[in-house]
Amino acid sequence: MSLDSDAGLIARPFRFYFRMNPRAFALGSASLFMTNLLDVLTPLGMKFAIDAVTARDNSKLLEGIAMYMGLMLFVAFFRYGWRYFFGRFHHSVAHDLRIRIFRRLTVLGPSFYQRSPVGQLMSLMTNDVNSFRMAIGPGMLTMLDAIFLLAFILPIMCWLSFDWTWKTLIFVPFMPIIMKKLETAIHERYRIEQDRLSxxxxxxxxxxSGVRVIKGFAQEENQLASFNRLSKEYEVACNRVAKIDALFSPSFQTATIFGFVALLWWGTPDVMAGRVTLGSFVAFYEYVRRMVWPFSAIGLAISMMEQGRASFDRIRELLATETDIPDTGTESIERFETLEFRDLHFSYPGAIAEALNGVSLTIRAGETIGIVGPVGAGKTSLLQVAARLFPVNPGSVLVNGRSIETIKRSSLSSLFSYVTQDVFLFSDTIAENVALGFSDFPGLEPVQESTRVVNIDTEIQSIPGSYGAYLGERGVNLSGGQKQRLTIARAMIRRSQVVMLDDSLSAVDGRTEKMITSELRRATGGGSSQTVILVSHRLATLKHADRIVVMNQGRIEAVGSHAELLETCATYRELNEMQSNTPSVPGETALIGSQL
Ligand SMILES: Nc1ncnc2c1ncn2[C@@H]1O[C@H](COP(=O)(O)OP(=O)(O)OP(=O)(O)O)[C@@H](O)[C@H]1O
Ligand SMILES: [Mg+2]
Structure with missing residues (x-):
């Protein structure tokens, strides 16, 4: 769904959804109309019955009772109708909105996520969607309910007695002024309340998510204190809303109480003098009582709609956020030939220093390239830019000689497999996690084959449920090394033409590492070898690469084979000496790298 398809929604959300689902909304409103129309007639049934009693007319009494009951039955029928249709309407709106938000979240790149806390996005997807749903569903319904009731009750009251009507409803003209004042006061408070909640x-x-770190550093009390502060701020924000919210109903009811007093004052002499029947008086009294709801309802509806509007402002902001890596490319690439970095300068959004500072390098199809360098040298940045997770100047990253932004995203993602430095597995089965890169599950056989290559198949088989075992919160937990191997299997199974492993072999033993690197060199579907870019702190991993790139402070310091670099690059030689004296144990590698 492009931003264009959200344009109508962003501009006029209510109108957009009424048009999208007109049937449910129209049927709901029609049922509500009928419910109110029939419901306001019921006091007339009562009037007929009471007047029949005072006139001692039995047949009229029966007519009155029958009318009252018949009306009530129809009211029940139509009440079911509006509840049903309105329910369908607002739940379908919430569903559509959630999907649109989700789509936008999938389009936005890492720079967006860097500035948006996950919890805030979750809150948008749940609380804000819900309060918008409440506005367009129950809020809208309450408003219509109030309008219909007022429109039906007023003429009947005038018919019964115009004189009583204006006297009892004299305070009504003040209502809109009070409403406007309350509405203005509550809007800003709702916005703050939603911000605090998020x-x-x-x-x-x-x-x-960070409970292990918190426990590891014994920070429970500190965290509790800071959470307590946030929760308290939310409570204060809620109370500020409640202060205004609580004024809605009483202010409307007070106006109606004046109506009652007026009726008793002016109405009873008319009844006593016989100018108006007792039945009419009771019916009128009932109508004045019923006027309480529409006025309170308008207040309630306005407050729900305000809350929904404040929430939609936040949703709108997300929906209107443009990605900095739009999929506007038109070129498709079938066969990978080269990946070129041409005087590439790159800095992260908001960062002052450049993470890549004039990198030039050409990687050809079939090559195995090793990248080594101290922490923060720019190795991950280089891979992220090649995977087009961040935008760069046109012409500074080229695939087959074409600037990367001119190539279709789908084409790029089928060419490249990128195993990130951070391991991430979904709360899904092991098999589904490995087959993540496929839109349709490719079958168990290729999954098993790829896990065999990363030497984790026997470990998986010993887990209860094997490949069907669930990982994550409600499933099994794997060790760091096991998780790392699964993410490599995830890339191996795709047989992409270019595979990029970002320090992905750090927790893998030597034998497995050999198996993986030799498998990576094997032919892909098209017959030529896979192109492999291996980032590692461990020279033993990179030793057999065709070329090794030594990076430092966002620049390339030297490029060559292991033997050449030993000759020409002092940093590399030093690193080699340090590592040849140290047993190759996972976990020590980062330390060694940092000493480069
Ligand atoms: N998301 C980010 N936002 C801002 N700056 C970043 C971000 N990620 C990395 N950097 C900075 O960019 C520079 C290069 O980081 P990069 O992650 O590419 O290093 P690296 O060579 O992969 O290091 P390591 O060996 O620790 O993985 C560093 O100075 C780092 O502080
Ligand atoms: Mg890195």
Whole structure:
């Protein structure tokens, strides 16, 4: 769904959804109309019955009772109708909105996520969608309910007694003024309340995900204190809303109480003098009582709609966020030939220093390239830019000689497999996690084959449920090394023409590492070898690469084979000496690298 298809929604959300689902909305409104129309007639049934009693007319009494009951039955029928159709309407709106938000989230790149806490996005998807749903569903319904009731009750009251009507409803003209004042006051408070709620969700999400770190550093009390502060701020924001919210109903009801007093004052002499029947008086009294709801309802509806509007402002902001890596490329690439970095300068959004500072390098099809360098040298940045996770100047990253932004995203993602430095597995089965890169599950056989290559198949088979075992929160937990191997299997199974492994072999033993690197060199579907870019702190991993790139402070310091670099590059030689004296144990590698 492109931004264009959200344009109508962004501009006029209510109108957009009424048009999208007109049937449910129209049927709901029609049922509501009928419910109100029939419901306001019921006091007339009562009037006929009471007047029949005072006139001692039995047949009229029966007619009155029958009319009252018949009306009530129809009211029940139509009440079911509006509840059903309105329910369908607002739940379908919430569903559509969630999907649109989700799509936008998938389009936006890492720079967006860097500035948006996950908890805040979760809150948008749940709380804000819900409060918009409440506005367009129950809020809208309550508003219509109030309007219909007022439109039906007023003429009947005038028919019964115009004189009583204006006297009892004299305070009505003040209502819109009070409403406007309350509405203005509550809008800003709702916005703040929603902001505070999303801060609370964001922090809760961080605490839950980082619970191991918190425990490791014995930071429970500190975290509790900071969460307590956020939660308290939310409570204060809620109370500020409640202060205004609580004024809605009483202010409307007060106006109606004046109506009652007026009726008793002016109405009873008319009844006593016989100018108006007792039945009419009771019916009128009932109508004045019923006027309480529409006025309170208008207040309620306005407050729900305000809350929905504040939430939609936040949703709108997300939906209107443009990605900095739009999929506007038109070129497709069948066969990979070269990946070229041409005087590439790159800095992360908001960062002052450049992460890549004039990198020039050409990688040809079939090559195995090793990249080594100290922490923060720019190795990950280089791979991220090649995978087009961040935008770069046109002409500074080229695939087959074409600037990367001119190539279709789908084409790029089928060419490249990128195993990120951070391991991430989904709360899904092991098999589904490995087959992540396929839109349709490719079958168990290729999954098993790829896990065999990374030497994790026997370990998987010993897990209860084997390949069907669930990982994550409600499933099994794997060791760091096991997780790392699964993410490599995820890339191996795709047999992409270019595979990029970002320090992905750091927790893998020597034998497995050999198996993986030799498998990577094997032919891809098209007959030529896979192109492999291996980032590692461990020279033993990179030794057999065709060329090794030594990076430092965002620049390329030297390029060559292991033997050449030993001759020409002092940094590399030093690193080699350090590592040849040290047993190759996972975990020590980062330390060694940092000493480069
Ligand atoms: N998301 C980011 N936002 C801002 N700056 C970043 C970000 N990621 C990395 N950097 C900075 O960019 C520079 C290069 O980082 P990069 O992650 O590419 O290093 P690296 O060579 O992969 O290091 P390591 O060996 O630790 O993985 C560093 O100075 C780092 O602080
Ligand atoms: Mg890195």
């Amino acid at each position: 801060d609370v969700s964001a922090r809760a999400q961080e605490i839950v």
